Amino acid sequence: MVTQVTSFTRNGVSDWLVQRITAVVVAIYSVVLVAYLLFQPAVTYQQWSDLFSQTWMQVFTLMTLLATCAHAWIGMWTVGTDYLRVHTVGESANALRFIFQLGCMLVFVVYLIWGIKILWGNG
Amino acid sequence: MLISVYRYDPDKDITPYMQDFDLEIPGGRDLMVLDVLELLKEQDPTVSYRRSCREGVCGSDGVNMNGKNGLACITPLSEVVKSDKLSIRPLPGLPVVRDLVVDMEQFYDQYKKIKPYLINDEPPPTQERLQSPEDREKLDGLYECILCACCTTACPSFWWNPDKFVGPAGLLQAYRFLIDSRDTATEERLAGLEDPFSVFRCRGIMNCVSVCPKGLNPTRAIGHIRNMLLKRAV
Ligand code: SF4
Numbered sequence A: 001m002v003t004q005v006t007s008f009t010r011n012g013v014s015d016w017l018v019q020r021i022t023a024v025v026v027a028i029y030s031v032v033l034v035a036y037l038l039f040q041p042a043v044t045y046q047q048w049s050d051l052f053s054q055t056w057m058q059v060f061t062l063m064t065l066l067a068t069c070a071h072a073w074i075g076m077w078t079v080g081t082d083y084l085r086v087h088t089v090g091e092s093a094n095a096l097r098f099i100f101q102l103g104c105m106l107v108f109v110v111y112l113i114w115g116i117k118i119l120w121g122n123g
Numbered sequence B: 001m002l003i004s005v006y007r008y009d010p011d012k013d014i015t016p017y018m019q020d021f022d023l024e025i026p027g028g029r030d031l032m033v034l035d036v037l038e039l040l041k042e043q044d045p046t047v048s049y050r051r052s053c054r055e056g057v058c059g060s061d062g063v064n065m066n067g068k069n070g071l072a073c074i075t076p077l078s079e080v081v082k083s084d085k086l087s088i089r090p091l092p093g094l095p096v097v098r099d100l101v102v103d104m105e106q107f108y109d110q111y112k113k114i115k116p117y118l119i120n121d122e123p124p125p126t127q128e129r130l131q132s133p134e135d136r137e138k139l140d141g142l143y144e145c146i147l148c149a150c151c152t153t154a155c156p157s158f159w160w161n162p163d164k165f166v167g168p169a170g171l172l173q174a175y176r177f178l179i180d181s182r183d184t185a186t187e188e189r190l191a192g193l194e195d196p197f198s199v200f201r202c203r204g205i206m207n208c209v210s211v212c213p214k215g216l217n218p219t220r221a222i223g224h225i226r227n228m229l230l231k232r233a234v
């Protein structure tokens, strides 16, 4: 049976809100990056590295990474609980959905740690 | 005219199948799909379907006609027939009892869940609970629902989670009681709807709006419920 224990906040209202707010964060970040690249079409490694060594950019990027993961988790959780059910894929649905959710979680954690390493690594 | 009908008799058939009938449609007037079903029944008395009022009031003959849900009794052939062919299937997503007759249990279970009756904890007045004409007007576009299930069985979110997503018909009624000035259980009702499935599985596809034979708008009602839930949360 599909249950909600693995949903992001276990509450439809907050899941819904989180998904909207994180979407806005990701959208603003994308606009900022695209605008930057438009104004600096021939960006050098030095400029790029300087941009990402500023604290505001690091915080903004980390926020966006976290927002992306939360947003994607809610989205993938919804996709999983819509399509991976006994009805559609048979008796193994619960196990399949669990593996699917585990896979998503793994990808998000990797992205997050990798992102943090890039941001605060030594270039 | 070629009429193709979904047939399934659980006592005899292993799987459902489509049976084709070649039907002579009497000219002179635009027949309703229900008239066609009645003519079919003369040819083959085993063709099963539900119907009662034959004027779009009781909601018992919801079927899927050339891919679109509607009431057979008020759907004229001119509206649904394409290239002289009509396919009639049961409402999608619900278990088929026989031919065009579906088991509505899941639909009614969701309806029950929203407590479709007035709850009022104030002492009852001697005569009746009055409502201003303005408050009464808020129920327009909601109370007219005849629970035909055309909308809910056209909703993919209900197909995927019929045990947890209330569905457009149930949510339209949920809103009908949420905004009724005589109902005092708003908080309790909203609390019962805030989980990730009951309301929030609605993806705004609006299939429900496009099929409702009464011209009602469940998507709008769902939007109002969502706003009430958000207001309550922040
Ligand atoms: S708008 Fe919502 S309730 Fe209506 S059909 Fe779409 S998902 Fe279902």
Ligand code: SF4
Binding pocket: B144, B145, B146, B147, B148, B149, B150, B151, B152, B168, B169, B172, B211, B212, B213, B214, B215, B216, B218
């Ligand atoms: S909202 Fe319309 S389609 Fe849905 S059950 Fe009510 S009358 Fe039927």
Ligand code: FES
Binding pocket: B050, B051, B052, B053, B054, B055, B056, B057, B058, B059, B060, B061, B062, B071, B072, B073, B074
């Ligand atoms: S027979 Fe009553 S609504 Fe069609």
